Amino acid sequence: MCGKYIVSKSPKASSVSPVPQATDNGHQPQPIINLDHGDPTMYESYWKEVGQKYSVTIPVFQSLSYFANMKNLCWFLEPKLEEEIKTLHKNVGNAITENRHIIVGTGSSQLILAALYALSDSLNDPNPVSVVSAAPYYSSYPEITDFLRSQLYKWSGDARCFDKDGPYIEMVTSPNNPDGVIRKPVVNRAQGMVVHDLAYYWPQYTAITSPADHDIMLFTVSKCTGHAGSRIGWAVVRDENIARKMVKFIEINTIGVSKEAQLRAANILEIISLSCQRQKPRDLDNFFEHSHQLMAERWKKLRNVVKNNQLFYVPKFPNQYCNFTNEFTETYPGFAWIKCKEGVDCEKLFREHKILTRSGKRFGGDAEYVRISMLSRDEEFDLFVQRLSTIHGTGNQN
């Protein structure tokens, strides 16, 4: 498998073209559709229906202190948030939290860094430890790992090509960003340390087949509830020393995590748990059923529009039994990992049609692929599908 996603060392100069800004023929220019980021605004419609009823009010005298719970290893974690995280995992059945440490972070980005710090600093090795992930991998891993030129850890690329002895850290995103595939570690050697990024292991995206039970598991409200603006993620950590070092990282980096964001996240997770109960309020739709259905509709629209098109290929996923919904279900990833026909620079092609996507090259893959967010607002998604239906022909060639 190694090498499948290796980026060409000499890409053609014309691989990225600028976004067309206007036309000279008097027509209104097409609006740009930005599906590069995975901004989960899709969920906004659900939360608008839920409405004011569940707003959070924080009095001005609350949460002045740095500390949330002096007795907790994670001293800045609001007890209410910890409780709602555990309740939600129990309701959904997607992760074991008993006898584990919960660590809150400013989004899961901060927790990725905290995990890299905790695992590498514990080694007391003068050389940086290698950080790898199987391509196509989350496009931010290389930059997150290397931007400060740390001597604790360094990005070492595609896990399938990794052949060094000694300790290493493997990032396993499952379901995977960008391609939605369920993953396991691929290196599997002694001295390996694995961080499981489970941001998308929720019932709207994939079947919940068993509660995950790994050493370090990362989650985030961004992809679970859609509240990316809150910057709340959490880690479920088995080992106490690693948990302490992750807390230490967040202490030095930002002296804890915003209390307001934690309190609202707790409230939102509570609403979701409530919405999954049989005895739920009548006007509260089951969040996961609602969002699963939305994702299913979007994927159906996407598949419909490309089925007679010789230019694009959209991956298929196996049906699996979901213990949460008690039925067989398809996988509906938060991103579409689209392959164009051979020789086509897919990001460039979309850009020519004013659709901004993220090139496969950014994920350690190649230019025939793009990642497209499936999580935008309805209007934008429908506009995207409509425009996609107009793209034909051979497209540009690399």
Add this chain to the structure above:
Amino acid sequence: MCGKYIVSKSPKASSVSPVPQATDNGHQPQPIINLDHGDPTMYESYWKEVGQKYSVTIPVFQSLSYFANMKNLCWFLEPKLEEEIKTLHKNVGNAITENRHIIVGTGSSQLILAALYALSDSLNDPNPVSVVSAAPYYSSYPEITDFLRSQLYKWSGDARCFDKDGPYIEMVTSPNNPDGVIRKPVVNRAQGMVVHDLAYYWPQYTAITSPADHDIMLFTVSKCTGHAGSRIGWAVVRDENIARKMVKFIEINTIGVSKEAQLRAANILEIISLSCQRQKPRDLDNFFEHSHQLMAERWKKLRNVVKNNQLFYVPKFPNQYCNFTNEFTETYPGFAWIKCKEGVDCEKLFREHKILTRSGKRFGGDAEYVRISMLSRDEEFDLFVQRLSTIHGTGNQN
């Protein structure tokens, strides 16, 4: 001056003793008073008086997106927060914000790191740039700089001892943490880059003598309003490229800053600005007058209790004219930088009396000094002063 605050390389083994936990003689053990951290709970009483009237309500459908303002260089900054930051600086007269970039951070800790990244990454130098600050310096600077073993920058100690050629970054905290002194850069060489940490340049602590006008200035709500739990700081930055790189750091580190915290911070700054107006609501005390008076009372109590004590020395500060209050005022720092008499390990002495302080050694100073938070709740501060009055004698010797 260089060397004054150099830490002994061979400290005596007995310099730190454990906290006594209980007594065997049947007496109730004294409660531990923790004045190590600068947790600004002192302001809680003001905010309790202001009460529910000014609470913040955030509906559940608000702020889902990562983005706050796509048109702003700092795309995750809430426009309302930017507006209130500028209004408050204008009202107080402590900083120039016109034609400057405002960058919000998860507390000013994140902004310190963002500034180090922006300044050092711009150099394109394979060697790490030296980071210095005049001792006694903020105790977190060495750890913040070195914990990831970055090759972009490295901690190089007391600015007064710095004699290397080439670029360097000097951290200037003014008023200074720990000692409350108004500061200027001390190295003053070509290729020097200065970060001004102005967390305490507010009227409750010191006279506002002129609006600060430096390349990079850092502020935080923690020390201005007391809302440390919100983790909201901001930088005022002159150069656009540096501002962009600071934004880039925060993007990679945490993909922005919690919207809930920003919205509440905006609300709180608005209340403070309102409280400074002549036409303010009757039941809203001027925040800075109120907190300045509280600080004055605490410093008076502290000076009273040590004035006949031969063991402790509390620094004095010059009176200065404050343009905000339009009167001469003393300086009332957020920390007391107390010197014990020669040869006494001051942190150990206080620890024996169950008062937790931060040793001068942590600030690049020596063990005869401690930093004591003046920002705790009333009960705790009064207990501290009362207990301080019982400490006599020669104390332990180094």
